[in-house]
Amino acid sequence: MKIRTAQDYLQSLKKLNHVVYYKGKRIKDVTRHPATAPHVRAAAMTYALVNDPKTKDLATATSHLTGKTISRFTHVHQNVEDLIKKVKLLRVLGQKTGTCFQRCVGLDGINAVYSVAYEIDQKYKTDYLERFKKWLIYIQEENLMVVGAMTDPKGDRSKGPAEQPDPDQYLHVVERREDGLVIKGAKLHMTGGINSHEILVMPTTAMDAKSKDYAVICAVPANAPGVTMIFGRQASDDRRDKKERIDSGKPTFGAVGGEAVIAFENVFVPWDRVFMNGEAEFTGVLVYRFAAHHRANYGACKTGLIDVLTGAVAYLTQIQGTGKASHVRDKITEMIHLSETLYSSSIACSAEGQPTPSGAYLVDTMLANVCKQNVTRFHFEVARLATDLAGGFLATLPSEYDLKSEEVGHLVRKYFSGVADIPTEDRIKIGRLIEAMTGGTALVESMHGAGSPQAQKIMYMRAGNWEQKKKMAKKLAKISEKG
Amino acid sequence: MKIRTAQDYLQSLKKLNHVVYYKGKRIKDVTRHPATAPHVRAAAMTYALVNDPKTKDLATATSHLTGKTISRFTHVHQNVEDLIKKVKLLRVLGQKTGTCFQRCVGLDGINAVYSVAYEIDQKYKTDYLERFKKWLIYIQEENLMVVGAMTDPKGDRSKGPAEQPDPDQYLHVVERREDGLVIKGAKLHMTGGINSHEILVMPTTAMDAKSKDYAVICAVPANAPGVTMIFGRQASDDRRDKKERIDSGKPTFGAVGGEAVIAFENVFVPWDRVFMNGEAEFTGVLVYRFAAHHRANYGACKTGLIDVLTGAVAYLTQIQGTGKASHVRDKITEMIHLSETLYSSSIACSAEGQPTPSGAYLVDTMLANVCKQNVTRFHFEVARLATDLAGGFLATLPSEYDLKSEEVGHLVRKYFSGVADIPTEDRIKIGRLIEAMTGGTALVESMHGAGSPQAQKIMYMRAGNWEQKKKMAKKLAKISEKG
């Protein structure tokens, strides 16, 4: 692991020199720009935990390729224990950052591609897995951060990749050269996009033979020529005009992963970084596995976030003098109930994990989808409960400038106080933390990250064993099999 | 109605010269400052509708004091028809502004104080109602906007007004002079506070004899000496740095009412503007009636907002190519279902309205509370559904600067397009509208405005006729009455 510490990671990004725009201007240093720095710091925590004796066992793994100790975020899961340790690692990271630390997307991409490359090779005698292993060893040794790049713009959603008026609405190969491919298109909503070293490009949906040029997997350095990133807006993002301020709510870390557009304008990719090249019939299983891994994670990291939010609400009600009311305690227990329900599915789909033919372990797909589906419901409900208990001041708090103003600061301090002896500033800070964690972007991310609700429902239709269930019922009702 | 048009209203505010702070600086002109102007424009719509033949019947009423045509927002409800017309007016205003237009708080204060002043007079032979009528005729003739000022800071919520270490945590009389009262304290979360002409101060909770100095109702001009307002922050408020921009989502109108702290630092109030002075036993009924009126409104204005949000989602899914999917249509119908459920209670509590002893009509209290309780639940669910259908781009849209950038504008335009022929800019605008309507502050307002959820539950405990219901059950179970 060449990048051993959070500090190493920040240094590596400073040198990356990739093209990132935000509010119409290029960002020179993502580790210092107020819009991106909080997200970088959250990702840096994945590096920091490696060095903490309490978390080292969770944060590292032994490479099955090299036998060396590596970051768990670069590991191919070898057994159920690996899957469960990952879940616990993600919860701890959620608790420590209160936000998305972004690095699991690349991990899930690595695991999905690894297993699918093996299966393409089995069918076509290709050497994708060898190429991929070579690249992966490089990632492990350097301890690089990888962004798993899947979601295409999709244009008119009623049409498939090959039917779009604009062919670039799905990333595709525009040229096949002797030394490699040239790709064009974009990936949207790229969590951790602006602070990763490498981009693992994957197809976004199951495709058929008509879409061969869209069936491509490859690895692209973040600073490759032709790659342009545009960092998205977030709710209340302008509060981060200076570092570590009260009004931003979570001064050190951001509210979400920090999502970006990554555009590929005729980007060249050499063959040894290409891991699928037109084998469209494997796109479905790739998406399915990536989605399963990624959906499994949401019950872990979001549980960590809700731990923080629950604590914030418990503390705020205490210093407001409402903490002992029965309805307050009941709503906090409800937050815990919902959170632990999410966690259950993350643990369960890991405990029920099974090896793919490649040996890489895959979570139980049904339970992983259950996990994500519940996130799309419960995070809003948890936010609703937190908002209820926190009180209306979440919506009406004067700004930090007013708090510190000579003219009106005394009024803010006086009239936003709680129980005696607790500084008003503490009440404001915890209120702003809750505001940041229950606001718009954080909830949108829980809704759509790792797949929108309907994606899981479609999975239930396919994988719910409807016919087997009908048989059980008919047997108990004493209806003959023929019926 | 001296103030006849939206323009008149804006002019009147320019001349008001009241003290408003925001981000540590005094706002000179609330009609032009980007932080406050959208809220002013929303309130101005209450003036504008008077002049629209389609809405005039809803927007005006005939004063029972003068027989003149007045704004319905200054009217004492005389019958069920008045209550129902008010509900319909609020829904139309919600549809036209997509936000809180703020003026119902004063209306509810006027109706609550009117009926209670009558009852205090009956008991104590005071002349509060005469004073109040005089003030009210002035409001009606001038067509002024009144902020109903109820919510005190409350400090340690486990303690009552008279038990607070700091006596100012509830607004109170600090001096009684020959010519009037002097009050000190603050009112928080004052919707429309910074753009009202008058403040109608009311006690925030039921009080007993120990709290006589806290039992005060009076009217204070917004520009009275000693009155200071601090305008609160809202989610993404800094996007309104210039007028009418895409990123603000709702360029003309704000996302919520525009809430402010109003601090009273030893403000003098002459006797003819005092409508309660220590009659603490009437504070309960005042709060109860104000709350009933105000809770009734939420099923009307929020329904108007959800009409807009539903339309936004229906349009966005159409231009994204998903509009015909069965799950999309099902979720939109669910939004309509929830919205019309809210509206039901607003209509129902009005249809079941009854006269108070003063003749002023009061909504059915149980059904008004039902209305607000459902708002605290359904607005989050509606936001969840809207977020689901809108898609992840709500959380990752690049800024308007990027959209217009020479370097990356072409990428934004290309990769955020939808179905052919619809400008990308339209899709972004509708996305930003949905973002603004489902984000943090808007939902907090639905949760806490007009009383937090537990306030309604407490009402159910008191007013649910538990004993009568027990009797019904015992009769059907053939249990003797003694049991």
Add this chain to the structure above:
Amino acid sequence: MKIRTAQDYLQSLKKLNHVVYYKGKRIKDVTRHPATAPHVRAAAMTYALVNDPKTKDLATATSHLTGKTISRFTHVHQNVEDLIKKVKLLRVLGQKTGTCFQRCVGLDGINAVYSVAYEIDQKYKTDYLERFKKWLIYIQEENLMVVGAMTDPKGDRSKGPAEQPDPDQYLHVVERREDGLVIKGAKLHMTGGINSHEILVMPTTAMDAKSKDYAVICAVPANAPGVTMIFGRQASDDRRDKKERIDSGKPTFGAVGGEAVIAFENVFVPWDRVFMNGEAEFTGVLVYRFAAHHRANYGACKTGLIDVLTGAVAYLTQIQGTGKASHVRDKITEMIHLSETLYSSSIACSAEGQPTPSGAYLVDTMLANVCKQNVTRFHFEVARLATDLAGGFLATLPSEYDLKSEEVGHLVRKYFSGVADIPTEDRIKIGRLIEAMTGGTALVESMHGAGSPQAQKIMYMRAGNWEQKKKMAKKLAKISEKG
């Protein structure tokens, strides 16, 4: 009103001599058979309330045809007040019987047919309304109970009436004679079917020209030749083996309306009892209006039922010693909240009622559908809360035989006691009442009576003004109308 009292009603049924089967045997006297008597008694309450001074104003109306005082259940609504009085009457009946009293189905049929007959006449110069008025005056004068018969068996639900392999799956005209029609088919789930004097046959769905023979409205006496009824099973129906027993839970009245199949095997109907004869384009509006009226009712009668259930739970928790626990009180308030939410829509759709061209008033259709949709959700939730608070003994109570047994009666009495001084028998009775009101059939009725959930959703798709809502959103987002 020839039938003036509950007793008159029972006598009239004894003389009816209609054909009713139950458990394979013909029932001689529906007023005395243990399976049907409880339902008859519930319907009889609609007659009894006419004679109670406290309810007479609700229970009667003035016929717009004769000017005479009639039962409100035979009245054509003339104004909003009529609609609201009906709602209040239904709630009182629900409170007094704790079950379905069945008579509103006929009322809704009368109102729907009246308005549609008028409109057919306008178009085709037919005399349906005159025929109908004649029949209706007869119903009013005699004060007969009418069953509104709409739901056909439907066979294969993926096929329309004219496409069924068996043409009888929808009731239809099999012969047109000089003196009248001959009909064949069946109506299922006929609430109050076995204790009505008259059957008002209506088409079950919107039909087109291909289905002319299925587009028939007519009135058939319950004892007409060829009419056969089969009374359905209900949950725990065998507990009613003798009258007024503890284990039946609600000894006097039944758990639901008492539903029956009514089969028509070539039944002759003279022309003066035919009110539609092939005018298929009017079937849609008929169904729509009947459904609106009927859905409106569910928020009234079910609210009455939930009043009883809430009282039962409040009483039971009191005598078990748990009544003061905060979670118990919170759940009871939740039951009240849900119940009053239902009631809101019943009141609201009535308050917003409008005249049809015939002068008969129709409820607001959107709000009436909202009402029923919520019933399909909230009744289960209310049952869940009641079950929670009542405790596990609902599922494990020994039988009344054990309670009265010499060998084990002492054990039942001892070990199912609650707080001191309350007879164990009372606790058991209230437990059995709750069991009966939360069990299977009662909930199925709330789900499907007046239309299944999807029927309301389809209405939202049609009547939700989607285009208007899109316009509002586009205006606020500053998108041009063309977009």
Add this chain to the structure above:
Amino acid sequence: MKIRTAQDYLQSLKKLNHVVYYKGKRIKDVTRHPATAPHVRAAAMTYALVNDPKTKDLATATSHLTGKTISRFTHVHQNVEDLIKKVKLLRVLGQKTGTCFQRCVGLDGINAVYSVAYEIDQKYKTDYLERFKKWLIYIQEENLMVVGAMTDPKGDRSKGPAEQPDPDQYLHVVERREDGLVIKGAKLHMTGGINSHEILVMPTTAMDAKSKDYAVICAVPANAPGVTMIFGRQASDDRRDKKERIDSGKPTFGAVGGEAVIAFENVFVPWDRVFMNGEAEFTGVLVYRFAAHHRANYGACKTGLIDVLTGAVAYLTQIQGTGKASHVRDKITEMIHLSETLYSSSIACSAEGQPTPSGAYLVDTMLANVCKQNVTRFHFEVARLATDLAGGFLATLPSEYDLKSEEVGHLVRKYFSGVADIPTEDRIKIGRLIEAMTGGTALVESMHGAGSPQAQKIMYMRAGNWEQKKKMAKKLAKISEKG
């Protein structure tokens, strides 16, 4: 395993000669009486699966006491694998019986008592564990069914055991003799009570020193002198008047576990069957562990039940012609989603199991409570969805007698048909199955079995690590630790 087969089990019960009453009469043979036989057959399935090669691995375990192969239902869990296999066994049993097979209560009692006996011995140098092992080996060798008997009548629930006016409301020691104890009291809601060989008596709640006589654990043979059982009523129980009938819905197996009162009227227990005798401070941990094990099970067996119910609904909609409607498919996927959410927690709490000091493995308590809490919510929702899709005929189906009647059988057959070629009888059977699985008693059992909802909430208050969560939040908000 002396009892090797389902048939052996039935034979063993015939010889038991224990005292069981139902409807006031003694049941001679629980294996043949129509009220009890279905439950006996469900329990017999736990014996049958041992002999099926497909399930043997799940259904058996290796005794850590004797090394012999035993029924898993008599096993002390030795590791996580044991816990997970148990979960899978329970789901299969739920799928095969569609109901409660009752035997897990004894299993959970065995595991809880085993670990607590060890800990009492450690503290007091008693020999409870040795006594318990001796008894347990007997259970394992004979392969007996044990009922875990915990729930006391509780009388006035606002009072503890020692404060009840009637001391017998909690089972207690009435005499301590040289050769053993004499106990008096009762256990209610005893699942599998009437078809178990042994009763494992445990205290029902955490007790203190005042309640020493109530702190007793012991094993009592079902046929011990002084033991009397009264079998409870269930919804629609009288439909089981003959064996295997359509109207009973689930002809072979019952709808729930078959719950009974077990009264102990001065029952003598020799010392070697006593495993706690007054060590009141261990009652809390015993209840806590028993509850954790038992709550964990509910996400497994109920999932099996819901598998059956989902299949029934999928099949019924298919033969009704509605199976392809999008809302139907959506609701079925929702049933699957809820069911698999329950399963997640069962798997998760097992995967996170830890050894107690005795070596016996205990599930993760938080996740086990989450599991049961969700069962109390989701089973009603699943029933609601099933009721929705099945249609109103669940509530109105004529009886089996009518179906077979010469007079009206042809009408039932004709008018309850579905799509062509499917016998009407099959549609009725599947309808009755759904009716039986969604009716009253089945849902009450899901609500209260293994502890009512509030019991889990109380656990969240205790075990939710509120202080740790507050610290996380304060750290992220940059509030000093002192605050």
